[in-house]
Amino acid sequence: MTDLSVSYMGLRLKNPLIAGSSPLTATADHIEDLARNGIGAVVLKSIFEEQITGEAAMVGRYSDYYPEAHDYLHAYLGADYMNSFTTLISEAKRRTDIPIIASINCMSEGKWLEFAGRITDAGADALELNIFFLPESKNEASDKIEARYLSIIDKVARIVNLPVSVKFSVRFTNIFHMLQQAYTRGARGAVMYNRFFEPDIDIERMEYIPAGELSTQAELHKSLRYIAIASSEIPGLDISVSTGVHTGADVVKSILTGAKATQLCSTLMLNGSKVIGEITSSLSAWMERNRFQTIEEFRGLMNRTTRPGDPLLERVQYMKTFPAEVF
Numbered sequence: 412m413t414d415l416s417v418s419y420m421g422l423r424l425k426n427p428l429i430a431g432s433s434p435l436t437a438t439a440d441h442i443e444d445l446a447r448n449g450i451g452a453v454v455l456k457s458i459f460e461e462q463i464t465g466e467a468a469m470v471g472r473y474s475d476y477y478p479e480a481h482d483y484l485h486a487y488l489g490a491d492y493m494n495s496f497t498t499l500i501s502e503a504k505r506r507t508d509i510p511i512i513a514s515i516n517c518m519s520e521g522k523w524l525e526f527a528g529r530i531t532d533a534g535a536d537a538l539e540l541n542i543f544f545l546p547e548s549k550n551e552a553s554d555k556i557e558a559r560y561l562s563i564i565d566k567v568a569r570i571v572n573l574p575v576s577v578k579f580s581v582r583f584t585n586i587f588h589m590l591q592q593a594y595t596r597g598a599r600g601a602v603m604y605n606r607f608f609e610p611d612i613d614i615e616r617m618e619y620i621p622a623g624e625l626s627t628q629a630e631l632h633k634s635l636r637y638i639a640i641a642s643s644e645i646p647g648l649d650i651s652v653s654t655g656v657h658t659g660a661d662v663v664k665s666i667l668t669g670a671k672a673t674q675l676c677s678t679l680m681l682n683g684s685k686v687i688g689e690i691t692s693s694l695s696a697w698m699e700r701n702r703f704q705t706i707e708e709f710r711g712l713m714n715r716t717t718r719p720g721d722p723l724l725e726r727v728q729y730m731k732t733f734p735a736e737v738f
């Protein structure tokens with residue numbers, strides 16, 4: 412009999428599957444459905460900093476171009492929206508027995524920080540910060556931008572009486588330095604990585620259009636090396652893997668590299684909540700085949716500490732991968 416339970420940022424999860432922030436975690440009904448189908452924890456759909464501050468400029472900006480957006484934005488901004496967010500937290504806590512992780516998408520140390528305390532009062536078990544600054548100017552050096560991230564993390568970790576995790580993007584020159592700096596400022600967890608809304612181009616109409624909203628399994632490859640190194644470099648930081656986790660095998664790979672948990676989004680949207688049971692069954696079956704009774708027994712067995720100098724872990728250029736005669 413396998414025990415799938417894990418500890419993530421001090422929270423006890425019955426298995427390492429967390430529903431990542433998405434529309435599927437935006438209502439109590441959806442969250443109850445995820446819990447009924449066996450999810451270990453849920454990260455709520457992010458509340459955006461602008462929604463907390465009810466930023467008038469944003470309403471103005473969009474309303475000029477899209478008059479119908481005015482009413483919509485008002486409904487999703489300010490006090491009413493904050494109340495619905497805290498109600499969602501308490502409702503999710505009342506209707507399930509799983510950890511509920513609130514999520515804030517933020518870009519400054521502004522007024523929204525006052526709201527963080529209300530998240531704790533509403534019963535959230537942890538807070539995930541989704542921070543990203545799109546560099547737009549050649550005049551701002553990366554160390555200045557990184558300092559803005561760290562300053563937010565520092566403030567939030569001090570104000571909020573909850574474990575705080577940071578959802579990072581892949582776009583750092585040295586992610587391990589950022590992880591270490593976040594950790595020393597009080598972050599207990601790191602989500603690697605966020606997957607952004609990206610633009611594509613319709614070349615006939617010469618217009619920007621949304622690129623694919625959902626991930627594929629292949630995208631997990633981009634993270635495995637970095638998790639294997641991060642879990643060796645900063646062992647005290649709890650990593651949860653986001654982007655490209657679709658199957659039980661993907662969960663096994665994430666844990667072998669040292670992650671504590673995995674976040675599911677695209678697979679839940681594509682396959683529905685029943686996929687949770689399929690993933691936990693496949694994870695248990697793999698553990699039984701390999702004679703592991705607990706997750707901790709194989710966590711990190713393929714990270715850089717346990718596989719030092721493994722050429723396939725550390726090599727990034729293709730030099731000798733393909734023999735010359737193939738081409």
Ligand SMILES: Cc1cc2nc3c(=O)[nH]c(=O)nc-3n(C[C@H](O)[C@H](O)[C@H](O)COP(=O)(O)O)c2cc1C
Binds near residue numbers: 431541655676677
């Ligand atoms: C429709 C949609 C909405 C999302 N909304 C949020 C959000 O509000 N906050 C956030 O941190 N991530 C958000 N995400 C990103 C997911 O939480 C997740 O990081 C990403 O989809 C990669 O995981 P996956 O490969 O399992 O899909 C969203 C993703 C999708 C597809």
